[in-house]
Amino acid sequence: MLNPPARHPASRLALVIAIVALVAATAALTAVLVGPGTGLPMMGGSHGTGMMGGSYGTGFVPGTAASPRVIRVTAGPGYGFSPSTISVARGETVTFLVTTMGPTAHEFMVGPAGAVAADQAGTPEITDVAMMQTKSLTFTFDGPGPYAFACHATGHYEAGMRGVITLAG
Numbered sequence: 001m002l003n004p005p006a007r008h009p010a011s012r013l014a015l016v017i018a019i020v021a022l023v024a025a026t027a028a029l030t031a032v033l034v035g036p037g038t039g040l041p042m043m044g045g046s047h048g049t050g051m052m053g054g055s056y057g058t059g060f061v062p063g064t065a066a067s068p069r070v071i072r073v074t075a076g077p078g079y080g081f082s083p084s085t086i087s088v089a090r091g092e093t094v095t096f097l098v099t100t101m102g103p104t105a106h107e108f109m110v111g112p113a114g115a116v117a118a119d120q121a122g123t124p125e126i127t128d129v130a131m132m133q134t135k136s137l138t139f140t141f142d143g144p145g146p147y148a149f150a151c152h153a154t155g156h157y158e159a160g161m162r163g164v165i166t167l168a169g
Contacts, residue, residue: 077102
């Protein structure tokens with residue numbers, strides 16, 4: 001009769017650590033994609049406004065300076081944003097919650113499309129959003145547009161890491 005291979009405590013520990021990391025990552029991703037207590041997908045949406053990424057739903061109320069609408073944006077993994085197209089109301093104030101998924105740090109710049117494309121100094125941005133980190137930026141869409149958002153970390157914009165903001169109303 002053959003003896004079973006010896007089990008090493010180090011390999012068991014590595015397996016346990018890997019499982020715990022996977023569970024933690026799954027929980028964190030769920031928190032980003034699903035609004036707290038709503039059971040509704042929140043990526044690109046807002047808390048109870050009926051706005052899901054691109055089209056207005058019944059009961060939509062634009063964000064104001066006193067009460068901005070929250071839009072969750074995921075940066076990565078890789079060189080993309082989700083959602084890549086966002087609709088806002090003219091004059092609306094929005095707080096973007098940007099979370100990086102994956103090991104590469106990203107930036108999030110938002111504003112007039114020309115300024116964003118040119119990585120113009122003074123255009124609102126958040127930098128160094130590391131893996132599983134969330135940072136916020138609040139912006140009011142009070143100009144004529146067009147508007148955009150992008151990541152200008154080295155090579156990211158060139159790889160296609162940008163998005164479009166459409167104005168309604």
